[in-house]
Amino acid sequence: MSHSSDALDRFYSVIPAGGIGSRLWPLSRADAPKFLHDLTGSGQTLLRATWDRLAPLAGDQRIMVVTGRAHRAAVEEQLPELADLNVVLESEPRDSSAAIGLAAAILERREPGVIIGSFAADHVIKGPAAFRQAVVEAIAAADTGLIVTIGIQPTEPAIGFGYIKTGGPLDIDGAPSAQSVNSFVEKPSPATAKRYLSSGQYLWNAGMFIARADRLLEEIGASEPELLAGLLELAEAWDTPRRGAVVDQVWPKLKKIAIDYSVAEPAAVKGKLAVIPGQFDWDDVGDFASIAKIHANGRKRDLAILGEGARVLADSSSGIVVSHTKRMIALIGVDDIVVVDTPDALLVTTSANAQKVKAVVDALRLSGSSDVL
Amino acid sequence: MSHSSDALDRFYSVIPAGGIGSRLWPLSRADAPKFLHDLTGSGQTLLRATWDRLAPLAGDQRIMVVTGRAHRAAVEEQLPELADLNVVLESEPRDSSAAIGLAAAILERREPGVIIGSFAADHVIKGPAAFRQAVVEAIAAADTGLIVTIGIQPTEPAIGFGYIKTGGPLDIDGAPSAQSVNSFVEKPSPATAKRYLSSGQYLWNAGMFIARADRLLEEIGASEPELLAGLLELAEAWDTPRRGAVVDQVWPKLKKIAIDYSVAEPAAVKGKLAVIPGQFDWDDVGDFASIAKIHANGRKRDLAILGEGARVLADSSSGIVVSHTKRMIALIGVDDIVVVDTPDALLVTTSANAQKVKAVVDALRLSGSSDVL
Secondary structure: OEEEEHHOOOOEEEHHHHHHHHHHHOOOEEEEEEHOOOOOOOOOOOOHHHHHHHHHHHHHHHEEEEEEHHHHHHHHHHHHOOOHHHHHEEOOOOHHHHHHHHHHHHHHHOOOOOOOEEEOOOOEEEEHHHHHHHHHHHHHHHHHEEEEEEEEOOOOOOOOOOEEEEEEEEEEEEEOEEEEEEEOOOOOHHHHHHHHHHOOOOOEEEEEEEEEEEHHHHHHHOOHHHHHHHHHHHHHOOOOOOOEEEHHHHHHHOOOOOHHEEEEEEEEOOEEEEEEOOOEEEOOOOHHHHHHHHOOOOOOOEEEEEEEOOOEEOOOOEEEEEEOOOOEEEOOOOOOEEEEOOOOOOEEEHHHHHHHHHHHHHHHOOOOOOOOO | OOOOHHHHHOEEEEEEEOOHHHHHHHOOOOOOOOOOOOOOOOOOOHHHHHHHHHHHHHHHHHHHEEEEEEEEHHHHHHHHOOOOOHHHEOOOHHHHHHHHHHHHHHHHHOOOOOEEEEEOOOOOOOOOOHHHHHHHHHHHHHHHOEEEEEOOOOOOOOOOOOEEEEEEEEOOOOEEOOOEEEEEOOOHHHHHHHHHHHHHEEEEEEEEEHHHHHHHHHHHHHHHHHHHHHHHHHHHHHOOOOOHHHHHHHHHHHHOHHHHHHHHHHHHHHOOEEEEEOOOEOOOOOOOOHHHHHOOOOOOEEEEEEOOOOOOEEOOEEEEEEEEEOOEEEEEEOOOOEEEEEEOOEEEEEEEHHHHHHHHHHHHHOOOOHHHH
């Protein structure tokens, strides 16, 4: 048995299924978050597609889902194979360091030496075999003690994603494409994004992290010692009758911080971060423009229609219609339009304004219209 | 008593309440035609506003409404003052010559020498006093045997209306502003419309006709003798127990022809048509662009919102929203947009495309979607 296949045996997937996806309102809601929707027209929710992509790696019994208490029933309906032991429920959202860190702490207690990989529940990936190939390389690299991310080879100068600046190739057994990471950079301007693309040195940050659980916890402890202490306290009580009491006491006090800041960026600074360039299509489906793009398949002036039993009559129109009612929707002469039709709320905007949807959600909350959020 | 006040005593208003208003779909429907909507935000339906404009002329008892059998209840609910004697029900639409001609024939039998004025149920007029002043002049001119129309002084080079080319002033007692009509012209091109406006010789054709009933019938008989024969047969039976049988037999066979073609244009050719220039704001509210214009009050980049209890959140958007549901409607960055939200159908278009709505309605009919028409 090679070193890397041995590492794969110790692999455990973690799916944080948390974010509502405010930029996809009124489709995504508190009670119907983004990961519970089929945004690709595949017939599968994003969560289910994520599961199906991960299950071949280490099997159904080695996937843990971290989600809110309110979503437990919906998650279990989507994932009948999900074992009770692998359900971690948050009483309230505490951001990704707490969510992934708790999974790491629980799994490390149960199974010292475990390697975990964290993959968002609400991203879209085309090319599952290439995805798994990248994960297998990432596992091999993680087994050496590195924190590993999978970066996506950019296909266009996107300004909606963060980027990873690569350093040089690393020489890791079982991970031939691993590279060192020079730095993480925030979402760029259009001009900077073009420069990134043409340089060939940058990858999109897809928020996928693979690491030995002990190493991940070590990094959290180095940057956020109180957070680590809380996570260890939770993990110690987790598989005991004390779980509920400790969760109630500890969880609400955990610092809210993204894992990019508590783990990835500090590790990059210390030269402890590696990246595997992923040779597959990826999108975080962050807004309706991105859904329209996925459906247009690169063609301009197409109209994408989502929703079972949608009734749409379009004349000289392009963009995207999401129909969650059975109403007749007629479009005439509207380009790059975004129409999202749900029983209690309607959104009309354009692809160019898709990022502003979150601001509308904030305005609705402030104006006391939370019945439609 | 002057000649003209005597003529006013013989005046009877006729309101043909027929057209669905397909360009206002999905607001206007077979079962909710345009005249039953409040398109101005006044709180009144267009039909009710028409009644209130006409009632001061000759009183509630001298207004006749010609409408479809299906709309009887809705019309009577809008117009509780409407006498049974003044309700003329069409078993099916046969266009304006039949509708107005039948009213003329019935009224002439009941009251020889009656002067009728026909006014659409679904136009918008601002300045009711100036409107009535024009009608009073028109009545005086009609009493001399002329067919009289009220033309609207153009305020812009509109391409959505037909025009009336005026001849010279006429010397009519009680109708000092009456002019002869040179010809009717169809909706012009933008360049032609500009020429019409600057010439000062053209008025908008608002489809208002005032005439002695005997003269109107005479003109119908001259151009459409069979139609006249049918109308006289109907009128003879109207106030008798034979009405139903004769209507069933005669009405469905009447020629469908607009009164512009059967009466107004032939009368103009014969020098028998006069026009009173109306010094009031008028609009036929033919499409959503015209509704938006009425509400914008000349201001650009405004968002007009129609609909009781409408919930609209707009960010950098202009145009018009018609809300006939209680749904939250959010608009972001859409200009000159038209959004019409009804329980079973949604329209999204722009002011520039407002005229194309009728084509969509035709397409829906052809595709078997008449449930939403």
